Amino acid sequence: MSGRRGSLLLLGVAFAVVGLAALFASGESERPTTIDDRAHEIASGLRCPVCQNLSVADSPSRLAGEMLDEIETQLRAGRAPEQVRAFFVQRYGEWILLAPTRRGLNLLPWLVPVIGVLAGTAIWASLVRHRVASDGGSATSSERSRIERELRGLEEPG
Amino acid sequence: MVPDGRNNRPRWRSVAVVLAPLLLFALLLASGLGEDPRELPSELEGDPAPAFSLPRFDAEGTVDLEDLRGQVVVVNFWASWCVPCREEHAALAAAWGRYRERGVVLVGVLFEDTVEGALAFRNELGGDWPLVTDPGARAAIAFGVYGIPETFVIAPDGTISAKQVGAIDYAWLTEEIESALRSVEQA
Numbered sequence: 001m002s003g004r005r006g007s008l009l010l011l012g013v014a015f016a017v018v019g020l021a022a023l024f025a026s027g028e029s030e031r032p033t034t035i036d037d038r039a040h041e042i043a044s045g046l047r048c049p050v051c052q053n054l055s056v057a058d059s060p061s062r063l064a065g066e067m068l069d070e071i072e073t074q075l076r077a078g079r080a081p082e083q084v085r086a087f088f089v090q091r092y093g094e095w096i097l098l099a100p101t102r103r104g105l106n107l108l109p110w111l112v113p114v115i116g117v118l119a120g121t122a123i124w125a126s127l128v129r130h131r132v133a134s135d136g137g138s139a140t141s142s143e144r145s146r147i148e149r150e151l152r153g154l155e156e157p158g
Numbered sequence: 159m160v161p162d163g164r165n166n167r168p169r170w171r172s173v174a175v176v177l178a179p180l181l182l183f184a185l186l187l188a189s190g191l192g193e194d195p196r197e198l199p200s201e202l203e204g205d206p207a208p209a210f211s212l213p214r215f216d217a218e219g220t221v222d223l224e225d226l227r228g229q230v231v232v233v234n235f236w237a238s239w240c241v242p243c244r245e246e247h248a249a250l251a252a253a254w255g256r257y258r259e260r261g262v263v264l265v266g267v268l269f270e271d272t273v274e275g276a277l278a279f280r281n282e283l284g285g286d287w288p289l290v291t292d293p294g295a296r297a298a299i300a301f302g303v304y305g306i307p308e309t310f311v312i313a314p315d316g317t318i319s320a321k322q323v324g325a326i327d328y329a330w331l332t333e334e335i336e337s338a339l340r341s342v343e344q345a
Contacts, residue, residue, distance in 0.1 A: 049304040062270050066295040091208075091302030093201045116179075123175055 004132060012121040019117050023110065039071040042081050046088055047096050055098055201302050203321050207233070207312045208300035212290035215273045216280060221265050221290050223312070230262045230338040231312040232331070235303050237271035238279035242325035243307045247283045249328040254287045257335055267292050269306045311335060314342040 040057050046067065048059035056064045056071075067088075074084045088096045100106040139147070211222040223231065234250060236243040254264045264287040268276050273291060280289065292298055301310060304323060311320040311334045319341065320334040 063295055063298070067299055069294055070296060070299050090205075091201055091300065092304070093302075127172065 005129065008125045008128065012118075012125060015117050015121055016114075019114050023114065035072055035075050038075055038081060039068060042071050042075075042084055043068050045085070045098050047092075047098050049092065049096070202310075202318050205318055206316050207231075207310065207318050208297070210267075210292075210297040210300065212267065212292055212297060214288050215268070215276065215291050216286075216289040221288050223316075226263055226312075227316050228314050228342075230257075230314060230335055230342070232262065232264045232335065233267060233301070233310045233312060234264065235267050235269045235298055235301070235306045235308045237269050237306055238275040239271060240269075240306050244279075244283070246307055246309075246325035246327070247285070249326055249331055250287070251283075251285050252328055253331045253335065254285070256332070258287075260339065262335055262339070263288075265290060267297055269295065269298050269303065311338050313338045 043057035043064075044055045046056040048054045048056050048061060048064045048067075050061050050063050051059045054064075056067045071084055074087065075081070079087075085097070094100060100109070102110060207223060209223050211220055211224070213220050232250075232253070250264060250266075253262075258264075266287060266289040268289065268291050276289065295303075301308070307325055309322045309326045309331070310318050311331075313319040319338045322330060
Protein backbone atom coordinates (compact mmCIF):
# COMPACT_ATOMS: atom_id res chain seq x y z
CA MET A 1 0.00 0.00 0.00
CA SER A 2 2.86 2.41 0.80
CA GLY A 3 4.23 1.82 -2.71
CA ARG A 4 0.91 2.83 -4.18
CA ARG A 5 0.79 5.87 -1.98
CA GLY A 6 4.30 6.79 -3.04
CA SER A 7 3.48 6.54 -6.72
CA LEU A 8 0.39 8.68 -6.19
CA LEU A 9 2.50 11.28 -4.47
CA LEU A 10 4.98 11.11 -7.34
CA LEU A 11 2.16 11.58 -9.83
CA GLY A 12 0.89 14.58 -7.89
CA VAL A 13 4.34 16.14 -7.82
CA ALA A 14 4.74 15.47 -11.55
CA PHE A 15 1.45 17.20 -12.30
CA ALA A 16 2.44 20.17 -10.18
CA VAL A 17 5.88 20.43 -11.84
CA VAL A 18 4.42 20.27 -15.34
CA GLY A 19 1.75 22.81 -14.44
CA LEU A 20 4.19 25.25 -12.92
CA ALA A 21 6.65 24.78 -15.78
CA ALA A 22 3.92 25.57 -18.29
CA LEU A 23 2.97 28.62 -16.25
CA PHE A 24 6.51 29.94 -16.23
CA ALA A 25 7.20 29.00 -19.84
CA SER A 26 4.19 31.02 -20.96
CA GLY A 27 5.64 34.07 -19.26
CA GLU A 28 9.22 33.59 -20.41
CA SER A 29 10.08 34.14 -24.02
CA GLU A 30 13.06 35.45 -25.89
CA ARG A 31 13.54 39.16 -25.41
CA PRO A 32 13.03 40.82 -28.79
CA THR A 33 15.75 43.25 -29.73
CA THR A 34 14.72 45.32 -32.73
CA ILE A 35 12.05 48.06 -32.52
CA ASP A 36 9.93 46.10 -35.01
CA ASP A 37 10.04 42.97 -32.86
CA ARG A 38 9.33 44.87 -29.67
CA ALA A 39 6.44 46.74 -31.31
CA HIS A 40 5.07 43.43 -32.60
CA GLU A 41 5.33 41.91 -29.14
CA ILE A 42 3.38 44.80 -27.59
CA ALA A 43 0.85 44.77 -30.44
CA SER A 44 0.17 41.06 -30.00
CA GLY A 45 -0.92 41.76 -26.43
CA LEU A 46 -3.28 44.58 -27.39
CA ARG A 47 -6.85 44.08 -28.52
CA CYS A 48 -7.74 45.60 -31.88
CA PRO A 49 -10.56 48.01 -30.98
CA VAL A 50 -12.45 47.62 -34.25
CA CYS A 51 -12.27 43.80 -34.42
CA GLN A 52 -13.74 40.87 -32.52
CA ASN A 53 -11.04 39.16 -30.47
CA LEU A 54 -8.11 39.97 -32.71
CA SER A 55 -4.84 41.43 -31.52
CA VAL A 56 -3.45 44.60 -33.03
CA ALA A 57 -0.61 42.49 -34.46
CA ASP A 58 -2.99 40.03 -36.15
CA SER A 59 -5.59 42.45 -37.45
CA PRO A 60 -5.47 43.62 -41.06
CA SER A 61 -7.57 46.69 -40.21
CA ARG A 62 -6.31 50.17 -40.89
CA LEU A 63 -6.69 51.30 -37.29
CA ALA A 64 -4.60 48.35 -36.07
CA GLY A 65 -1.87 49.33 -38.56
CA GLU A 66 -1.96 52.86 -37.24
CA MET A 67 -1.79 51.61 -33.67
CA LEU A 68 1.29 49.58 -34.60
CA ASP A 69 2.81 52.77 -36.05
CA GLU A 70 1.98 54.58 -32.83
CA ILE A 71 3.70 51.85 -30.80
CA GLU A 72 6.82 52.07 -33.00
CA THR A 73 6.85 55.86 -32.77
CA GLN A 74 6.70 55.71 -28.99
CA LEU A 75 9.40 53.02 -28.78
CA ARG A 76 11.66 55.10 -31.06
CA ALA A 77 11.08 58.05 -28.75
CA GLY A 78 12.66 55.92 -26.04
CA ARG A 79 9.59 54.88 -24.13
CA ALA A 80 9.65 51.51 -22.38
CA PRO A 81 7.20 48.76 -23.48
CA GLU A 82 5.44 49.13 -20.12
CA GLN A 83 4.92 52.84 -20.75
CA VAL A 84 3.55 52.15 -24.22
CA ARG A 85 1.08 49.62 -22.80
CA ALA A 86 0.12 52.10 -20.08
CA PHE A 87 -0.59 54.69 -22.80
CA PHE A 88 -3.18 52.39 -24.37
CA VAL A 89 -4.62 51.25 -21.04
CA GLN A 90 -5.11 54.88 -19.98
CA ARG A 91 -7.12 55.53 -23.15
CA TYR A 92 -8.96 52.28 -23.68
CA GLY A 93 -8.90 50.76 -20.19
CA GLU A 94 -7.77 47.26 -19.18
CA TRP A 95 -10.10 46.07 -21.92
CA ILE A 96 -7.38 46.78 -24.48
CA LEU A 97 -5.09 44.14 -22.92
CA LEU A 98 -5.72 40.64 -24.30
CA ALA A 99 -4.39 39.20 -21.03
CA PRO A 100 -5.29 41.02 -17.82
CA THR A 101 -2.44 42.34 -15.68
CA ARG A 102 -1.25 39.76 -13.16
CA ARG A 103 -2.28 41.35 -9.91
CA GLY A 104 -5.21 41.44 -7.52
CA LEU A 105 -8.35 39.61 -8.55
CA ASN A 106 -6.91 39.28 -12.06
CA LEU A 107 -4.59 36.54 -10.77
CA LEU A 108 -7.60 34.23 -10.55
CA PRO A 109 -7.37 32.88 -14.14
CA TRP A 110 -3.75 31.91 -13.55
CA LEU A 111 -4.23 30.45 -10.08
CA VAL A 112 -7.47 28.54 -10.59
CA PRO A 113 -6.02 25.90 -12.98
CA VAL A 114 -3.08 25.22 -10.66
CA ILE A 115 -5.33 25.07 -7.61
CA GLY A 116 -7.72 22.85 -9.58
CA VAL A 117 -5.00 20.37 -10.53
CA LEU A 118 -3.63 20.26 -6.99
CA ALA A 119 -7.08 19.92 -5.40
CA GLY A 120 -8.12 17.31 -7.97
CA THR A 121 -4.98 15.28 -7.35
CA ALA A 122 -5.49 15.50 -3.59
CA ILE A 123 -9.13 14.45 -3.81
CA TRP A 124 -8.34 11.61 -6.18
CA ALA A 125 -5.49 10.43 -3.97
CA SER A 126 -7.69 10.47 -0.89
CA LEU A 127 -10.46 8.59 -2.70
CA VAL A 128 -8.05 5.92 -3.94
CA ARG A 129 -6.40 5.63 -0.54
CA HIS A 130 -9.80 5.30 1.07
CA ARG A 131 -10.71 2.46 -1.27
CA VAL A 132 -7.39 0.71 -0.74
CA ALA A 133 -7.74 1.03 3.04
CA SER A 134 -11.30 -0.27 3.12
CA ASP A 135 -10.64 -3.18 0.74
CA GLY A 136 -7.16 -4.13 1.89
CA GLY A 137 -6.98 -7.77 3.03
CA SER A 138 -10.59 -7.92 4.06
CA ALA A 139 -11.93 -10.69 1.84
CA THR A 140 -14.81 -12.45 3.49
CA SER A 141 -14.48 -16.13 4.35
CA SER A 142 -16.69 -17.13 1.41
CA GLU A 143 -14.51 -15.07 -0.94
CA ARG A 144 -11.41 -16.66 0.52
CA SER A 145 -12.67 -20.18 0.04
CA ARG A 146 -13.68 -19.36 -3.53
CA ILE A 147 -10.20 -18.02 -4.27
CA GLU A 148 -8.64 -21.17 -2.83
CA ARG A 149 -11.02 -23.33 -4.87
CA GLU A 150 -10.13 -21.53 -8.10
CA LEU A 151 -6.42 -21.59 -7.36
CA ARG A 152 -6.68 -25.32 -6.88
CA GLY A 153 -8.50 -25.51 -10.19
CA LEU A 154 -5.60 -23.73 -11.91
CA GLU A 155 -3.02 -26.09 -10.43
CA GLU A 156 -4.84 -29.22 -11.55
CA PRO A 157 -3.54 -30.43 -14.89
CA GLY A 158 -6.07 -29.66 -17.63
CA MET B 159 -19.70 -5.08 7.47
CA VAL B 160 -22.21 -2.37 6.68
CA PRO B 161 -21.42 -1.59 3.08
CA ASP B 162 -24.36 0.80 2.64
CA GLY B 163 -23.48 3.03 5.54
CA ARG B 164 -19.87 3.16 4.43
CA ASN B 165 -20.49 3.83 0.78
CA ASN B 166 -23.17 6.48 1.05
CA ARG B 167 -21.05 9.28 2.34
CA PRO B 168 -18.17 9.07 -0.15
CA ARG B 169 -20.67 8.78 -3.02
CA TRP B 170 -22.50 11.89 -1.80
CA ARG B 171 -19.17 13.59 -1.44
CA SER B 172 -17.96 12.71 -4.92
CA VAL B 173 -21.22 13.96 -6.39
CA ALA B 174 -20.61 17.23 -4.54
CA VAL B 175 -17.01 17.31 -5.78
CA VAL B 176 -18.23 17.05 -9.37
CA LEU B 177 -21.22 19.35 -9.00
CA ALA B 178 -19.57 22.18 -7.07
CA PRO B 179 -17.09 23.17 -9.82
CA LEU B 180 -19.78 22.68 -12.46
CA LEU B 181 -22.10 24.99 -10.56
CA LEU B 182 -19.31 27.54 -10.12
CA PHE B 183 -18.49 27.32 -13.82
CA ALA B 184 -22.15 27.73 -14.75
CA LEU B 185 -22.43 30.82 -12.54
CA LEU B 186 -19.30 32.34 -14.10
CA LEU B 187 -20.59 31.54 -17.56
CA ALA B 188 -24.00 33.03 -16.76
CA SER B 189 -22.52 36.26 -15.44
CA GLY B 190 -20.10 36.46 -18.38
CA LEU B 191 -22.75 35.78 -21.01
CA GLY B 192 -24.99 38.38 -19.41
CA GLU B 193 -22.50 41.06 -20.43
CA ASP B 194 -22.67 42.69 -23.80
CA PRO B 195 -19.28 42.09 -25.46
CA ARG B 196 -19.80 45.20 -27.55
CA GLU B 197 -20.38 47.42 -24.56
CA LEU B 198 -17.16 49.25 -23.93
CA PRO B 199 -15.79 50.80 -20.79
CA SER B 200 -15.76 54.56 -20.67
CA GLU B 201 -12.24 55.83 -20.15
CA LEU B 202 -10.76 59.32 -20.08
CA GLU B 203 -13.86 60.99 -18.65
CA GLY B 204 -12.56 63.53 -16.15
CA ASP B 205 -9.03 63.29 -17.59
CA PRO B 206 -7.35 66.06 -19.58
CA ALA B 207 -8.18 65.82 -23.27
CA PRO B 208 -5.19 64.70 -25.37
CA ALA B 209 -3.74 67.65 -27.28
CA PHE B 210 -4.06 67.78 -31.05
CA SER B 211 -3.40 70.21 -33.83
CA LEU B 212 -4.98 68.97 -37.04
CA PRO B 213 -5.35 70.42 -40.55
CA ARG B 214 -8.80 71.45 -41.76
CA PHE B 215 -10.00 70.07 -45.08
CA ASP B 216 -13.22 72.05 -45.41
CA ALA B 217 -11.28 75.32 -45.30
CA GLU B 218 -7.81 76.72 -44.71
CA GLY B 219 -6.12 76.45 -41.35
CA THR B 220 -5.73 74.07 -38.45
CA VAL B 221 -7.66 73.35 -35.30
CA ASP B 222 -5.49 73.31 -32.19
CA LEU B 223 -7.14 72.22 -28.94
CA GLU B 224 -4.68 74.33 -26.98
CA ASP B 225 -6.05 77.48 -28.63
CA LEU B 226 -9.57 76.55 -27.56
CA ARG B 227 -8.80 76.31 -23.84
CA GLY B 228 -11.41 78.28 -21.97
CA GLN B 229 -14.15 77.27 -24.41
CA VAL B 230 -16.41 74.26 -24.51
CA VAL B 231 -15.26 72.00 -27.37
CA VAL B 232 -17.23 69.12 -28.84
CA VAL B 233 -14.97 66.67 -30.67
CA ASN B 234 -16.86 64.33 -32.98
CA PHE B 235 -15.05 61.41 -34.63
CA TRP B 236 -16.89 60.45 -37.80
CA ALA B 237 -16.67 59.13 -41.36
CA SER B 238 -18.81 59.37 -44.46
CA TRP B 239 -19.20 55.57 -44.59
CA CYS B 240 -20.60 55.44 -41.07
CA VAL B 241 -24.38 55.07 -40.95
CA PRO B 242 -24.92 56.29 -37.34
CA CYS B 243 -22.86 59.38 -38.28
CA ARG B 244 -25.53 60.15 -40.83
CA GLU B 245 -28.21 59.66 -38.16
CA GLU B 246 -26.61 62.04 -35.66
CA HIS B 247 -25.79 64.71 -38.22
CA ALA B 248 -29.02 66.67 -37.66
CA ALA B 249 -28.46 66.76 -33.87
CA LEU B 250 -24.89 68.01 -34.34
CA ALA B 251 -26.04 70.68 -36.79
CA ALA B 252 -28.81 71.84 -34.43
CA ALA B 253 -26.47 72.04 -31.42
CA TRP B 254 -23.85 73.88 -33.48
CA GLY B 255 -26.49 76.38 -34.59
CA ARG B 256 -27.68 76.94 -31.05
CA TYR B 257 -24.35 77.19 -29.21
CA ARG B 258 -21.76 78.63 -31.63
CA GLU B 259 -22.68 82.15 -30.55
CA ARG B 260 -21.88 81.18 -26.97
CA GLY B 261 -18.34 80.19 -27.85
CA VAL B 262 -18.91 76.46 -28.14
CA VAL B 263 -16.75 74.88 -30.85
CA LEU B 264 -17.72 71.71 -32.69
CA VAL B 265 -14.91 69.89 -34.50
CA GLY B 266 -15.44 66.91 -36.79
CA VAL B 267 -12.38 64.64 -36.85
CA LEU B 268 -12.34 62.34 -39.85
CA PHE B 269 -11.71 58.68 -39.01
CA GLU B 270 -10.49 56.13 -41.60
CA ASP B 271 -12.01 57.96 -44.55
CA THR B 272 -11.07 59.89 -47.67
CA VAL B 273 -11.35 63.66 -47.89
CA GLU B 274 -13.39 63.27 -51.11
CA GLY B 275 -15.94 61.05 -49.39
CA ALA B 276 -16.13 63.38 -46.41
CA LEU B 277 -16.65 66.47 -48.59
CA ALA B 278 -19.41 64.70 -50.52
CA PHE B 279 -21.09 63.89 -47.18
CA ARG B 280 -20.79 67.53 -46.12
CA ASN B 281 -22.24 68.76 -49.43
CA GLU B 282 -25.12 66.35 -49.15
CA LEU B 283 -26.06 66.93 -45.50
CA GLY B 284 -24.75 70.45 -44.96
CA GLY B 285 -23.10 72.03 -41.93
CA ASP B 286 -20.26 74.51 -41.57
CA TRP B 287 -18.41 73.48 -38.43
CA PRO B 288 -14.69 72.84 -38.85
CA LEU B 289 -13.66 69.44 -40.19
CA VAL B 290 -10.12 68.11 -39.80
CA THR B 291 -8.19 65.09 -41.00
CA ASP B 292 -6.34 62.88 -38.54
CA PRO B 293 -3.20 61.53 -40.26
CA GLY B 294 -2.24 58.13 -38.87
CA ALA B 295 -5.34 58.23 -36.64
CA ARG B 296 -3.07 59.59 -33.91
CA ALA B 297 -5.77 61.76 -32.36
CA ALA B 298 -8.29 58.91 -32.54
CA ILE B 299 -5.87 56.57 -30.78
CA ALA B 300 -5.00 59.24 -28.21
CA PHE B 301 -8.72 59.65 -27.50
CA GLY B 302 -9.15 55.87 -27.28
CA VAL B 303 -11.64 55.70 -30.14
CA TYR B 304 -13.11 52.21 -30.65
CA GLY B 305 -15.57 52.81 -33.39
CA ILE B 306 -17.33 55.78 -34.74
CA PRO B 307 -19.22 57.90 -34.15
CA GLU B 308 -17.66 58.90 -30.86
CA THR B 309 -18.28 62.28 -29.33
CA PHE B 310 -16.31 63.98 -26.55
CA VAL B 311 -17.36 67.12 -24.72
CA ILE B 312 -14.33 69.02 -23.44
CA ALA B 313 -14.89 71.47 -20.62
CA PRO B 314 -13.22 74.93 -20.63
CA ASP B 315 -10.51 73.65 -18.26
CA GLY B 316 -9.44 71.13 -20.91
CA THR B 317 -10.80 67.99 -19.25
CA ILE B 318 -13.16 65.57 -20.95
CA SER B 319 -16.50 66.05 -19.25
CA ALA B 320 -18.57 63.60 -21.30
CA LYS B 321 -18.13 60.88 -23.86
CA GLN B 322 -20.60 58.99 -26.00
CA VAL B 323 -19.93 55.98 -28.19
CA GLY B 324 -22.49 55.68 -30.97
CA ALA B 325 -24.84 58.24 -32.41
CA ILE B 326 -25.60 61.12 -30.04
CA ASP B 327 -29.02 62.64 -29.69
CA TYR B 328 -29.80 66.31 -29.37
CA ALA B 329 -31.00 66.05 -25.76
CA TRP B 330 -27.78 64.37 -24.57
CA LEU B 331 -25.54 66.80 -26.43
CA THR B 332 -27.29 69.96 -25.25
CA GLU B 333 -27.41 68.70 -21.68
CA GLU B 334 -23.68 67.96 -21.70
CA ILE B 335 -22.83 71.30 -23.36
CA GLU B 336 -24.97 73.15 -20.82
CA SER B 337 -23.29 71.42 -17.90
CA ALA B 338 -19.82 72.16 -19.36
CA LEU B 339 -20.84 75.81 -19.79
CA ARG B 340 -22.08 75.90 -16.20
CA SER B 341 -18.73 74.60 -14.99
CA VAL B 342 -17.04 77.73 -16.37
CA GLU B 343 -19.62 80.07 -14.81
CA GLN B 344 -19.06 78.44 -11.42
CA ALA B 345 -15.29 78.73 -11.64
